Amino acid sequence: xxxxxxxxxxxxxxxxxxxxxxxxxxxxxxxxxxxxxxxxxxxxxxxxxxxxxxxxxxxxxxxxxxxxxxxxxxxxxxxxxxxxxxxxxxxxxxxxxxxxxxxxxxxxxxxxxxxxxxxxxxxxxxxxxxxxxxxxxxxxxxxxxxxxxxxxxxxxxxxxxxxxxxxxxxxxxxxxxxxxxxxxxxxxxxxxxxxxxxxxxxxxxxxxxxxxxxxxxxxxxxxxxxxxxxxxxxxxxxxxxxxxxxxxxxxxxxxxxxxxxxxxxxxxxxxxxxxxxxxxxxxxxxxxxxxxxxxxxxxxxxxxxxxxxxxxxxxxxxxxxxxxxxxxxxxxxxxxxxxxxxxxxxxxxxxxxxxxxxxxxxxxxxxxxxxxxxxxxxxxxxxxxxxxxxxxxxxxxxxxxxxxxxxxxxxxxxxxxx
Amino acid sequence: xxxxxxxxxxxxxxxxxxxxxxxxxxxxxxxxxxxxxxxxxxxxxxxxxxxxxxxxxxxxxxxxxxxxxxxxxxxxxxxxxxxxxxxxxxxxxxxxxxxxxxxxxxxxxxxxxxxxxxxxxxxxxxxxxxxxxxxxxxxxxxxxxxxxxxxxxxxxxxxxxxxxxxxxxxxxxxxxxxxxxxxxxxxxxxxxxxxxxxxxxxxxxxxxxxxxxxxxxxxxxxxxxxxxxxxxxxxxxxxxxxxxxxxxxxxxxxxxxxxxxxxxxxxxxxxxxxxxxxxxxxxxxxxxxxxxxxxxxxxxxxxxxxxxxxxx
Ligand SMILES: [Zn+2]
Numbered sequence: 001x002x003x004x005x006x007x008x009x010x011x012x013x014x015x016x017x018x019x020x021x022x023x024x025x026x027x028x029x030x031x032x033x034x035x036x037x038x039x040x041x042x043x044x045x046x047x048x049x050x051x052x053x054x055x056x057x058x059x060x061x062x063x064x065x066x067x068x069x070x071x072x073x074x075x076x077x078x079x080x081x082x083x084x085x086x087x088x089x090x091x092x093x094x095x096x097x098x099x100x101x102x103x104x105x106x107x108x109x110x111x112x113x114x115x116x117x118x119x120x121x122x123x124x125x126x127x128x129x130x131x132x133x134x135x136x137x138x139x140x141x142x143x144x145x146x147x148x149x150x151x152x153x154x155x156x157x158x159x160x161x162x163x164x165x166x167x168x169x170x171x172x173x174x175x176x177x178x179x180x181x182x183x184x185x186x187x188x189x190x191x192x193x194x195x196x197x198x199x200x201x202x203x204x205x206x207x208x209x210x211x212x213x214x215x216x217x218x219x220x221x222x223x224x225x226x227x228x229x230x231x232x233x234x235x236x237x238x239x240x241x242x243x244x245x246x247x248x249x250x251x252x253x254x255x256x257x258x259x260x261x262x263x264x265x266x267x268x269x270x271x272x273x274x275x276x277x278x279x280x281x282x283x284x285x286x287x288x289x290x291x292x293x294x295x296x297x298x299x300x301x302x303x304x305x306x307x308x309x310x311x312x313x314x315x316x317x318x319x320x321x322x323x324x325x326x327x328x329x330x331x332x333x334x335x336x337x338x339x340x341x342x343x344x345x346x347x348x349x350x351x352x353x354x355x356x357x358x359x360x361x362x363x364x365x366x367x368x369x370x371x372x373x374x375x376x377x378x379x380x381x382x383x384x385x386x387x388x389x390x391x392x393x394x395x396x397x398x399x400x401x402x403x404x405x406x407x408x409x410x411x412x413x414x415x416x417x418x
Numbered sequence: 419x420x421x422x423x424x425x426x427x428x429x430x431x432x433x434x435x436x437x438x439x440x441x442x443x444x445x446x447x448x449x450x451x452x453x454x455x456x457x458x459x460x461x462x463x464x465x466x467x468x469x470x471x472x473x474x475x476x477x478x479x480x481x482x483x484x485x486x487x488x489x490x491x492x493x494x495x496x497x498x499x500x501x502x503x504x505x506x507x508x509x510x511x512x513x514x515x516x517x518x519x520x521x522x523x524x525x526x527x528x529x530x531x532x533x534x535x536x537x538x539x540x541x542x543x544x545x546x547x548x549x550x551x552x553x554x555x556x557x558x559x560x561x562x563x564x565x566x567x568x569x570x571x572x573x574x575x576x577x578x579x580x581x582x583x584x585x586x587x588x589x590x591x592x593x594x595x596x597x598x599x600x601x602x603x604x605x606x607x608x609x610x611x612x613x614x615x616x617x618x619x620x621x622x623x624x625x626x627x628x629x630x631x632x633x634x635x636x637x638x639x640x641x642x643x644x645x646x647x648x649x650x651x652x653x654x655x656x657x658x659x660x661x662x663x664x665x666x667x668x669x670x671x672x673x674x675x676x677x678x679x680x681x682x683x684x685x686x687x688x689x690x691x692x693x694x695x696x697x698x699x700x701x702x703x704x705x706x707x708x709x710x711x712x713x714x715x716x717x718x719x720x721x722x723x724x725x726x727x728x729x730x
């Protein structure tokens with residue numbers, strides 16, 4: 001059912017009371033949004049009159065808050081929260097001396113804690129980065145030491161993220177919860193999967209959301225090896241549909257980097273598997289680059305893949321190549337990259353901007369490759385061969401499509417290391 | 419090309435203070451001390467800091483201090499490094515850092531350093547290279563860098579360097595112009611810029627300039643005035659500022675002004691705010707726009723303020 005609440009006669013504190021009651025009455029609420037009152041009409045049953053005077057709307061575990069009510073609600077929530085917090089801070093020192101918690105459920109402290117949790121929840125939905133409110137929730141949860149309360153914090157922060165997906169404090173609160181329960185709960189892997197899914201859902205709705213992706217990158221260090229591989233495979237198609245989202249490719253950077261950690265690929269069996277994974281990723285990256293013309297994020301991702309490939313696979317003999325400095329892998333790889341450059345530098349006669357960008361990225365990619373070859377002892381000897389082969393072509397492209405980047409040519413032509 | 423509407427911007431900033439009751443102001447009250455730093459620094463760069471009631475500002479700043487020594491974003495709010503630096507910067511603008519109990523403030527900051535050299539933003543433990551910058555910049559302004567393990571702090575920042583030459587908030591996190599400013603700034607203050615691959619980082623940074631002349635914070639993002647500060651100051655610190663087209667950037671920032679009512683927005687024709695007004699004016703100062711005080715790229719304070727502090 002949908003519930004409409006007239007607000008014309010509501011004072012701020014009764015508005016707050018209404019919001020808190022709605023949140024209290026349905027623990028399954030999973031989305032909050034701010035809605036202009038004129039939109040309430042289309043969301044509600046027509047039988048309900050006076051939708052323009054509504055402050056809240058709720059249905060199917062979703063809550064809408066009238067944009068007209070935000071300011072009075074915020075003021076009321078902040079005052080209610082700050083005054084409970086003040087009382088709480090006076091009470092806490094008295095309580096910490098007591099050892100017994102038999103009367104805990106009925107103590108004035110518990111009552112105050114409930115008030116704090118109620119008011120801070122309303123406040124955070126209205127002002128997601130109100131750090132003091134997040135902190136006091138941590139304080140309360142920490143005092144109670146009940147795993148369910150930690151999980152409640154995950155639910156509240158998801159709810160806040162549903163209306164404020166970029167809120168830094170909210171993401172940080174989740175990390176605090178996960179750090180606190182990491183050693184205590186048995187289903188950490190499941191929690192991590194849910195986190196990754198949540199971050200993905202939010203990234204879907206809120207494009208190039210640094211905070212969401214950063215959270216996801218943070219999870220990687222907690223993931224077992226199998227989950228790292230799962231994530232790479234599971235979200236490959238998603239990445240292919242979001243080729244402008246640099247964060248999503250950075251996430252892959254983070255996952256791919258983990259496969260290079262010592263404990264992983266020093267195991268012989270794993271090494272071939274991981275080499276295969278890298279080969280596939282490099283091939284896939286090339287397909288995307290050719291399909292989506294002029295996408296910066298794709299080229300940057302390829303820079304990363306190439307540098308690691310040269311460093312860990314092609315330039316060395318980890319992968320079963322015999323003898324040191326056997327250049328076969330490397331020569332093949334470089335040959336392929338030159339081909340890719342030549343394929344991408346062509347600009348059709350009816351010049352499109354995207355093709356110009358593509359040619360620029362292809363040229364700067366080769367410069368990048370050459371500079372990085374100089375940094376790596378294992379492949380340095382091949383550097384001059386590449387410069388000889390494509391140096392001039394790269395120069396031509398740069399002078400034609402991005403003369404303002406000509407200074408990059410110096411990075412290609414001057415050897416920094418001898 | 420348009421001109422900088424300096425007078426209008428001064429008026430815009432001075433009237434924000436009076437508008438405490440509107441909704442934007444209410445919803446950002448938890449970080450009012452950051453807002454005060456942005457506004458006051460802008461006024462100083464414009465040469466108009468005198469227009470402010472100094473005593474009132476200072477006593478308000480001091481009432482944001484928590485018993486732990488750190489500062490909150492407003493009265494009654496929990497302390498955090500984010501607000502502690504702003505408080506110290508504001509006091510520096512007025513040449514009033516001596517009213518602080520410096521040992522107390524610097525102890526608050528130094529206890530937030532972790533074993534690996536990183537810093538937590540507050541006692542709840544979130545770690546970020548931004549917090550490293552906040553701590554290092556704060557302590558340096560208080561002449562108390564000896565309170566922390568600088569070597570470890572630098573080591574941690576270096577561990578957040580990515581293959582693309584940029585820096586993220588933790589090891590392995592995506593490069594971001596704001597984070598790069600923090601890392602490069604902290605390295606500059608501690609005299610450790612030699613750890614940066616200047617060509618590589620300069621390359622990543624100069625690729626932030628888009629056709630309109632504006633700078634973005636990450637690949638494929640729209641340009642935004644606040645990145646004029648973060649990208650530009652980093653490029654200056656690593657001596658690669660000639661890799662971008664400065665004239666076009668000046669033009670982009672000027673196009674983001676509200677010529678009628680003052681203030682600067684993130685992009686042309688958007689709504690203005692004090693945050694982007696500060697970054698726009700500070701960016702123009704770095705670009706040596708005529709009539710503006712020079713700003714220090716690492717401390718984000720006017721150069722004369724820094725000189726006054728360190729040449730004493
Ligand atoms: Zn901005």
